[in-house]
Amino acid sequence: MQEPDLVIKTRDVMPDGATTLPAEYYVSQAHFDREMERLFAGMWICAGRTEQVTQPGQFFLREVLGESVIVTRAARGGVNAFYNVCRHRGTRLCTEQAGTFAGSIQCPYHSWTYDLDGRLVGAPHMDEVPHFRKEAHPLHRVHTETWDGHVFLNLSRTPEPLAAQLGPLPEKFQPWRMEELRLGRRIVYDVRANWKLIVQNYNECLHCPNLHPALNKLSHYLSGENEPLQGTYMGGRMDLRPGISTLSWDGSCPRAMLPGLSPLDARRVYYYAIFPNMLLSLHPDYMMVHTLWPLAPDRTVNICEWHFHPDETTRPDFDPSDAVEFWDLTNRQDWHVCELSQAGISSRAYTPGPYSNREDLLYAFDRMIVELHGAPPPGARLGGLRA
Secondary structure, three states: OOOOOOOOOOOOOOOOOOEOOOOHHHHOHHHHHHHHHHHHOOOOEEEEEHHHHOOOOEEEEEEEOOEEEEEEEOOOOOEEEEEOOOOOOOOOOOOOOEEEOOOOEEOOOOOOEEOOOOOEEEOOOHHHOOOOOHHHOOOOEOEEEEEOOEEEEEOOOOOOOHHHHHOOHHHHOHHHOHHHOEEEEEEEEEEOOOHHHHHHHHOOOOOHHHHOHHHHHHOOOOOOEEEOOOOOEEEEEEEOOOOOOOOOOOOOOOOOOOOOOOOOHHHEEEEEEEOOOEEEEEOOOOEEEEEEEEEEOOEEEEEEEEEEOHHHHOOOOOOOHHHHHHHHHHHHHHHHHHHHHHHHHOOOOOOOOEOOHHHHHHHHHHHHHHHHHOOOOOOOOOOOOOO
């Protein structure tokens, strides 16, 4: 018998020939480089949280497409991002992954010194150089904006505002008041799979009964509904089963629900992939965020963080392990099967397989990726058996 809270949406019939992508989209260095340049260098990418840089001089580093970027809090309160490159001899300014600058950023080589807004304020011996002007040599800036506690970077020269990429999502997710939430745990995963396989796995749950029986007991794999693919994000919601309060080991919740959620949202979990690298999971009592950092066609570093309301994190008995351990197991199951997919797609025996009517969101994502690439790069091998 169908459960009373289970809503199963019918799908349009998939077009004839709707199949997964050829192998080169997952194994080709040319395809990978094109995606990195057009998506990761051209769109806003989620880099971290404003709580990592609450005080002037606090900083963290991010490696983006081979570039080292410093994200720091300015003296007057804004969040700045700079290429980690001195304007004198190109030396890396900072090697620590996180910390606090003592009021300025100084190169370890010849002591060129910059303020927290990137202006050059000290250049030893350059006063002997005629016509040298400090104001002509600031740090190279990386565009940065914030959304409800999330820090975004953009490497392009003249990006559109972050709001154009997010569309209606800020209003949709405003009730979670994400900026108020605080880090409870962070786990870094090194996944031997293409970044797109991780995004696709995140956006379907047909594998859940087989791969995630614990998750399926708490939230039926056919519950909820997806939003149609947008140009900058995709996602949807799933519903909790009757008697389940949140996604944890036993479905119980030792925490208060997040303030501001409607009774409906307190019974749902939202899963949204915000292209190109943010996987946002909003629960009734916590937020989980993955940021994807592709290193190669077959390797992606995934930084996963769990955030909770400060009323909970400041409790002496605060313990996020019920949610963290549940999702750590689920994550590792997902990453394992993504790695199996990568291995199979890399085989000469691989041929694109047919999509079911319930995989319409993945097929739409594939079409977006195909359009991104346009004509195949020279020398690219089509997927499937070779003669």
